[in-house]
Amino acid sequence: METENDAQTQTAAPPAERLAYSVQESADMLGINYYTMYRLIQRQKLKTCRVLRGKLLVPRVELLKLLQTNLM
Amino acid sequence: MNSNHILTGQEERIAVETNAVFAEQMKHFKNSCDEIHGIESNLTTIGNEAFRTALLSPGRTIQTDDGTEWRHDFDLSKITSICHRRIAGKIEFAVIECLSLPTGEAKEVLNSGHNVRDVLREFIRDQKQILNLWKDDVKAQVSEHLIENYPHQDMSYVVESFEAKMERVISERQSLAQNRSRGMRV
Numbered sequence A: 001m002e003t004e005n006d007a008q009t010q011t012a013a014p015p016a017e018r019l020a021y022s023v024q025e026s027a028d029m030l031g032i033n034y035y036t037m038y039r040l041i042q043r044q045k046l047k048t049c050r051v052l053r054g055k056l057l058v059p060r061v062e063l064l065k066l067l068q069t070n071l072m
Numbered sequence B: 001m002n003s004n005h006i007l008t009g010q011e012e013r014i015a016v017e018t019n020a021v022f023a024e025q026m027k028h029f030k031n032s033c034d035e036i037h038g039i040e041s042n043l044t045t046i047g048n049e050a051f052r053t054a055l056l057s058p059g060r061t062i063q064t065d066d067g068t069e070w071r072h073d074f075d076l077s078k079i080t081s082i083c084h085r086r087i088a089g090k091i092e093f094a095v096i097e098c099l100s101l102p103t104g105e106a107k108e109v110l111n112s113g114h115n116v117r118d119v120l121r122e123f124i125r126d127q128k129q130i131l132n133l134w135k136d137d138v139k140a141q142v143s144e145h146l147i148e149n150y151p152h153q154d155m156s157y158v159v160e161s162f163e164a165k166m167e168r169v170i171s172e173r174q175s176l177a178q179n180r181s182r183g184m185r186v
Helices: A004-011 A023-030 A034-042 A060-068 B009-021 B023-041 B043-056 B116-149 B156-185
Strands: A020-022 A056-059 B061-063 B069-075 B080-087 B090-101 B104-113
Touching (some): A020 A023, A023 A034, A023 A056, A034 B023, A056 A060, B009 B116, B009 B156, B023 B043, B023 B116, B043 B069, B043 B080, B069 B090, B080 B116, B090 B116, B116 B156
16 A cells, blocks of 8 residues: 655656855855955955855855866 | 844844855865964064075975976975075066876966065965955855755855855964964064
């Protein structure tokens, strides 16, 4: 007998790729420390956007760009 | 906002819980503050040491991403160091950052000039701006966390107390650095 949970598992779509991450999440993904992330942001090597209350978000596309290009 | 406000029992409880949520970030923040103020406290010694090394020792070569070559003098942190090069008989100093990313290492000149102490001061000023950027971001994260967890309640005093805590971390270390730096000049 199919339970409600089974049905949910079968129909659940894969989680959508997030568009942006917090500075801390981004640092963890890149394997660098938090301070270095803020350094990159301050020096505009990494573009961010601010959401409500001024929280910084790093767009996923910017993280990929950072990995694909030289920092200079 | 009333800076003399004493947190109510409920605000106090929420402040403690918020501190726990952001404890890891605060640990990193404190460590970074310590690192910067360690440099600030010993600015004269580091400056003298870098200058002495530049005169006496060739130091290992570091080529930055812009193609310029420098000689290593003194490590400021795991990823930053004071280096020098000679141009037209003069010594130019620079703070160089060697950043390891998954794609490779990036080496960049952060600050440069002929007076090593001025270069260090400029570097410290920049680092403090970065700490402020960090502090503002954490404050925003704390606000967001409280709005999500305590909707329709005014948590501004809890946010304010968290911000004050971060400012204390910066100012206490700054006072220590200035006191040590004054002591050294005597």
